[in-house]
Amino acid sequence: MVKPVLAIVGRPNVGKSTIFNRIVGERVSIVEDIPGVTRDRIYSSAEWLNHDFNIIDTGGIDIGDEPFLEQIRQQAEIAIQEADVIVFLTNGREGVTAADEEVAKILYRAKKPVVLAVNKIDNPDMKDYIYDFYALGFGDPFPISGAHGLGLGDLLDEAAKHFPKDEKKDYEDDTIKFSLIGRPNVGKSSLVNAMIGAERVIVSNIAGTTRDAIDSVITVDGQKYVIIDTAGMRKRGKVYETTEKYSVLRALKAIERSDVVLIVLDGEEGIIEQDKHIAGYAHDAGRAVVIVVNKWDAVEKDEKTMKAFEENIRGHFQFLDYAPIVFLSAKTKKRIHTLIPMINLASENHSMRVETSVLNDVIMDAVAMNPTPTDNGKRLKIYYTTQVAVKPPTFVVFVNDPELLHFSYQRFLENRIRDAFGFEGTPIKIFARERK
Ligand code: GDP
Ligand code: GDP
Numbered sequence: 001m002v003k004p005v006l007a008i009v010g011r012p013n014v015g016k017s018t019i020f021n022r023i024v025g026e027r028v029s030i031v032e033d034i035p036g037v038t039r040d041r042i043y044s045s046a047e048w049l050n051h052d053f054n055i056i057d058t059g060g061i062d063i064g065d066e067p068f069l070e071q072i073r074q075q076a077e078i079a080i081q082e083a084d085v086i087v088f089l090t091n092g093r094e095g096v097t098a099a100d101e102e103v104a105k106i107l108y109r110a111k112k113p114v115v116l117a118v119n120k121i122d123n124p125d126m127k128d129y130i131y132d133f134y135a136l137g138f139g140d141p142f143p144i145s146g147a148h149g150l151g152l153g154d155l156l157d158e159a160a161k162h163f164p165k166d167e168k169k170d171y172e173d174d175t176i177k178f179s180l181i182g183r184p185n186v187g188k189s190s191l192v193n194a195m196i197g198a199e200r201v202i203v204s205n206i207a208g209t210t211r212d213a214i215d216s217v218i219t220v221d222g223q224k225y226v227i228i229d230t231a232g233m234r235k236r237g238k239v240y241e242t243t244e245k246y247s248v249l250r251a252l253k254a255i256e257r258s259d260v261v262l263i264v265l266d267g268e269e270g271i272i273e274q275d276k277h278i279a280g281y282a283h284d285a286g287r288a289v290v291i292v293v294n295k296w297d298a299v300e301k302d303e304k305t306m307k308a309f310e311e312n313i314r315g316h317f318q319f320l321d322y323a324p325i326v327f328l329s330a331k332t333k334k335r336i337h338t339l340i341p342m343i344n345l346a347s348e349n350h351s352m353r354v355e356t357s358v359l360n361d362v363i364m365d366a367v368a369m370n371p372t373p374t375d376n377g378k379r380l381k382i383y384y385t386t387q388v389a390v391k392p393p394t395f396v397v398f399v400n401d402p403e404l405l406h407f408s409y410q411r412f413l414e415n416r417i418r419d420a421f422g423f424e425g426t427p428i429k430i431f432a433r434e435r436k
Contacts, residue, residue, distance in 0.1 A: 002170055002257065003045070004163035007056040007079035009107070010089035011072055011099040015119040018146035019089060020057040023048075023156070043252045045285075048156040051163060054256065056082060056249065069102055076103050080110040082249065085162045087155065088138060092118040092129040096136060104136045113162035116141045117155050122148055170257070171226055175217075176347045179228040179254040180292075181282060182264035183274045187294040190330035191264065191339075192216065192227055198336055220340050228254045252281055259391065260288040260346045260425075262339070263320075267309065267327065268298045271316050279317050286392040288346035288426045289323040292339070297329035322418070324425055346425025351390040354421050359385055363397070366416040373409050380404035383435050394429040402432035 008016045024044040042060030046053055058075040066074065079086050088107055090100050107114050116138035118130045122145045133141040142158065144151035171177060180188040195218070196203055202219040216227040255261050261282040265275055282289050291313060299305065310325055317323070324342055328335035363385045372380035381400040388396050395417070399405055410430050417428065 004053045004084045006053055006085050007058055007083035008087045009058050009076050009079045014089045014091040015146040016057050016059040016089055051160050076106040085159045086114045088114050088116045090118050092121045095132050114138050115158050117144050119144050119146055121145050175224045177226045177258050178260040178343055179258040180262045180264050181251045181278050186264045186266040187330045188264050194330045194333055194336050228257050255282050255285050258287055260343050262290050262292050264292045264294055266295055267293045268295045283319050288350035290342045290346050291323045291325045293327045296327045297332045349423045350426040356386055362420040375404050392427045397432050398435040399432050402434055405432040
């Protein structure tokens, strides 16, 4: 499914990130645990009533050293390009400013629906403040308060009216969708070209499909694959090139549409902070992951080099301990042929269902080996475990008290499940539910 995208636009300090965080809510994110990343959260999945959508805080897209107005303009342009619905945010306490008018001018030209919101209307007495904003020409302004969480329901109702109606499937279910994600110059485009050019690979089309993405459809040994959003890599616009956050945003959209994400690292340069950032999103999104170390031809090696690099990766990406690692070269094509089998493996495990009876045997054996924890004299009791979803495999453990299933024991159960069933290449999720 392709989820609708909502973007928040507006000059600084009107409350964009406050609203973003309100709408996103308390989503558990591994990315939050990586230093320096929390602040940077500009893209997330969100829910409103029965709508699943993605949300972008364009205020977080740092346009570099451009002057103030130019920054706002570029953020608005990105919103127009990326979003299905734009929330134009203003500050009711300051009235309409020249910068608001500047944003409005850009949004007039957009053929995308715009919903105007007036923020910082913290109490009902302030509702009159919104009348000024009719002058912006976007119809009825919605009074909201990010600080107090007021008015967001009405705003989202209105925005959701403009979500594309038939969230249609982009490809058949048995097609494996994957993307190559990584910072600029690690060799993503070269890898795509090497894969497309490989023996036994039939390229059926490279055509514009969903929205702005251009996907490559290939068939290998009768299995169909889609390489997501290679366009973003091939024809990089000015904004894409100069704006790290924008390229991250494009990567996040590609991750969202993928079954399997290939995280591409540069073997020659090693791992940097930005690599972790991107990898964290792939994990959070619950996608299958394969780590690809490219440019291995350019690395001076002895028999210990690969092992050392692998340990380095495991140290930096502890949350991806399930992801297989391949070392290869897009340039010499060495080990390029190992990628498709890796993608198959990760994809199979990502949608693997295990038998309930076997699963419960595994959990019972695990408990026998390592008794459940106690808290204040109360012991965790596990009654029953069942797999409730695939992509990624998701398990619910029915217990006497979910609070007692601490992270470390959950981790232990995860490891036991992995030992028993494999699941290489895919994250798995475990939730506790109370059974009275
Ligand atoms: P951004 O630059 O547009 O992302 O704005 P922020 O979300 O960082 O908010 C700017 C300032 O406005 C912060 O100090 C917020 O606490 C404050 N703020 C945000 N929403 C509200 C609101 O609804 N009412 C009031 N009174 N202040 C708010
Ligand atoms: P992207 O920005 O991630 O798409 O990276 P590109 O595919 O454009 O590659 C960036 C640079 O790395 C180019 O100069 C490539 O020729 C070079 N490159 C890509 N793959 C390899 C490789 O396997 N080995 C070496 N030595 N260079 C590579």
